[in-house]
Amino acid sequence: MTAAAAPGGLAIETHRLSKHFGQRAAVDGIDLAVPRGSVYGFLGPNGSGKTTTIRVLLGLAAADHGDIRVLGREMPRELAGVLPEVGALVEGPAFYPFLSGAANLSRLDTADRHASPASRRRRVGEALERVGLAHAAGKKVHAYSLGMKQRLGIANALLRPRELLVLDEPSNGLDPQGTREVRHLVRSLTEGGATVFVSSHLLAEVEQMCTHVGVMSAGRLVAQGTLNELRAAGRTRVQVLTPDAGTASRVLAGLGLEPGLPEGSGARPAEALVWAELARPGVEPETIVAALVAGGVRVRGFSVERSSLEERFVSLTGEGFDVVG
Amino acid sequence: MASELTVLFRRLRTWAMLLALAAIPILIAAAVKLTSRPATPGRGPLFLDRITQNGLFVAVTALVVSVPLFLPLTVGVVAGDTIAGEASLGTLRYLLLAPAGRVRLLLVKYTGAVVFCAAATATVTTAGALAGVALFPVGPVTLLSGDTIDVGESVVRSLLIAAYITVSLLGLSAIGLMISTFTDVPVGAMAATVVLSVVSQVLDNLPQLDWLHPWLFSHYWLGFADLLRQPISWTSFGDNALLQAGYIAVCGAVAYGKFSTKDVLS
Numbered sequence: 001m002t003a004a005a006a007p008g009g010l011a012i013e014t015h016r017l018s019k020h021f022g023q024r025a026a027v028d029g030i031d032l033a034v035p036r037g038s039v040y041g042f043l044g045p046n047g048s049g050k051t052t053t054i055r056v057l058l059g060l061a062a063a064d065h066g067d068i069r070v071l072g073r074e075m076p077r078e079l080a081g082v083l084p085e086v087g088a089l090v091e092g093p094a095f096y097p098f099l100s101g102a103a104n105l106s107r108l109d110t111a112d113r114h115a116s117p118a119s120r121r122r123r124v125g126e127a128l129e130r131v132g133l134a135h136a137a138g139k140k141v142h143a144y145s146l147g148m149k150q151r152l153g154i155a156n157a158l159l160r161p162r163e164l165l166v167l168d169e170p171s172n173g174l175d176p177q178g179t180r181e182v183r184h185l186v187r188s189l190t191e192g193g194a195t196v197f198v199s200s201h202l203l204a205e206v207e208q209m210c211t212h213v214g215v216m217s218a219g220r221l222v223a224q225g226t227l228n229e230l231r232a233a234g235r236t237r238v239q240v241l242t243p244d245a246g247t248a249s250r251v252l253a254g255l256g257l258e259p260g261l262p263e264g265s266g267a268r269p270a271e272a273l274v275w276a277e278l279a280r281p282g283v284e285p286e287t288i289v290a291a292l293v294a295g296g297v298r299v300r301g302f303s304v305e306r307s308s309l310e311e312r313f314v315s316l317t318g319e320g321f322d323v324v325g
Numbered sequence: 326m327a328s329e330l331t332v333l334f335r336r337l338r339t340w341a342m343l344l345a346l347a348a349i350p351i352l353i354a355a356a357v358k359l360t361s362r363p364a365t366p367g368r369g370p371l372f373l374d375r376i377t378q379n380g381l382f383v384a385v386t387a388l389v390v391s392v393p394l395f396l397p398l399t400v401g402v403v404a405g406d407t408i409a410g411e412a413s414l415g416t417l418r419y420l421l422l423a424p425a426g427r428v429r430l431l432l433v434k435y436t437g438a439v440v441f442c443a444a445a446t447a448t449v450t451t452a453g454a455l456a457g458v459a460l461f462p463v464g465p466v467t468l469l470s471g472d473t474i475d476v477g478e479s480v481v482r483s484l485l486i487a488a489y490i491t492v493s494l495l496g497l498s499a500i501g502l503m504i505s506t507f508t509d510v511p512v513g514a515m516a517a518t519v520v521l522s523v524v525s526q527v528l529d530n531l532p533q534l535d536w537l538h539p540w541l542f543s544h545y546w547l548g549f550a551d552l553l554r555q556p557i558s559w560t561s562f563g564d565n566a567l568l569q570a571g572y573i574a575v576c577g578a579v580a581y582g583k584f585s586t587k588d589v590l591s
């Protein structure tokens with residue numbers, strides 16, 4: 001680790017970063033802040049500009065406006081120094097179909113002038129081992145399945161010890177074991193001190209492995225923060241299961257909440273589920289329980305439900321299924 | 326660089342093209358052998374009439390036949406594929422992320438194309454020599470100037486001609502590389518390169534365009550006959566090398582200008 005890896009620093013930092021294709025802005029003034037050592041989930045619907053952002057971050061495409069710092073160094077000016085520290089999977093894997101998996105990795109490793117040729121065989125072997133492809137190392141890539149190519153792409157990102165991994169939809173095409181392996185892999189990488197920037201639309205996966213989240217929508221970064229911050233920003237609601245729906249509603253209203261109409265009924269027909277958004281500061285769940293009990297409401301069930309990341313995601317990026325074109 | 330050559334020569338396509346080139350002298354030799362009637366001097370490609378007397382002419386004849394189309398065709402395929410091929414596979418982005426360095430990648434790619442030019446001419450020359458030795462008598466060679474040289478000297482001359490043709494193809498390779506940086510469709514770059522080589526030769530044959538001829542990259546392509554005189558006349562070799570160097574400089578600069586700032590979006 002270099003001195004630049006001071007705790008608290010940012011692994012990726014952009015300021016008002018924009019990239020246009022013709023008239024259309026694919027990336028529109030985004031301010032990314034990816035802390036070192038984090039697993040940053042980069043979310044967004046199809047066509048929201050995730051891959052384009054990654055291309056610009058890594059110097060494949062030039063930004064129209066804005067500043068980029070990757071691992072504390074300015075990009076793309078210091079590209080040659082930064083990229084060896086970065087392992088990347090961008091817009092799916094790409095290989096020479098007529099070469100074997102191992103030969104492909106060697107080829108890409110030779111392209112890096114600073115990669116040691118002496119340890120190449122060993123590193124290629126280890127990387128293949130890590131993604132579970134050791135047995136298919138000698139097979140030509142055109143005979144690989146979709147998931148095998150994806151694994152090989154991840155292996156390529158792991159050819160050298162990296163400070164930063166940028167993985168564009170790493171679980172694409174992977175079987176359940178493969179997806180699990182990716183999660184383990186990401187965890188082991190961060191334990192080694194690396195930062196992982198991973199784009200995805202698998203929210204469950206992001207919830208399981210990320211510490212930080214950024215949400216893209218139509219080229220803009222509409223939310224960014226720790227996973228908990230982002231969830232907390234969403235609605236939280238309390239639900240009371242009780243036979244005394246009317247009283248419960250009055251008690252909740254008395255606390256300044258807006259109780260919703262009893263929703264469905266419990267196991268017994270006499271029970272109803274009364275709910276309210278927890279939108280007033282100072283009104284904590286425990287206050288509510290105390291008030292309900294004091295009001296003589298027979299509380300048979302009480303729960304606090306945070307909105308899932310999925311709800312939060314949809315509320316940020318819109319319900320529509322159509323890609324913003 | 327070694328890795329670049331590995332990729333080039335582990336490809337079935339490369340070997341198929343070299344095999345096709347090797348077939349040219351073999352076909353010529355077989356055809357001449359099978360038709361007992363001696364070829365009339367002046368008809369058919371240069372030197373064809375001499376093959377029956379001396380097998381060493383098979384290689385030279387095959388080169389004469391290959392220069393206008395077959396060699397440019399294969400070179401166009403390789404040179405047009407350089408950048409566009411990587412782009413269409415998507416490997417270009419991973420090479421750049423390695424990081425290979427854009428300028429370094431261009432240089433390595435061009436060198437790969439140059440090695441292929443040499444391999445292609447060497448294939449025709451070698452296959453020609455082998456076919457000639459196998460099917461025809463071999464002896465001292467009478468040059469265009471009327472002098473006679475022994476077999477050893479004639480091998481040297483064959484190699485010189487191969488070198489001359491390799492140099493001739495360098496400009497075309499640079500053109501292919503340049504076109505290749507402008508597109509992500511390798512077939513397009515290949516076709517454009519080959520078409521340009523044909524256009525250049527056509528223009529070279531239009532007497533109305535006299536002034537243009539010395540600037541066409543194919544102008545000296547058949548000028549290697551000068552290497553079959555005693556003493557060797559080096560002027561066309563020099564002029565050719567200079568012209569090709571000019572094309573390399575110009576196309577190289579354009580390729581660099583395009584590629585160093587290009588957005589890699591494939």
Ligand SMILES: Nc1ncnc2c1ncn2[C@@H]1O[C@H](COP(=O)(O)OP(=O)(O)OP(=O)(O)O)[C@@H](O)[C@H]1O
Nearest residue numbers: 021026044045046047048049050051052053325590
């Ligand atoms: N080469 C290109 N030329 C023109 N427009 C492009 C190009 N590549 C991407 N775009 C546009 O930029 C926008 C963002 O695309 P991008 O690939 O970054 O989306 P994404 O978030 O990665 O989507 P996905 O989840 O489908 O991978 C899209 O509207 C797309 O149409």
Ligand SMILES: [Mg+2]
Nearest residue numbers: 050051091168
């Ligand atoms: Mg994408």
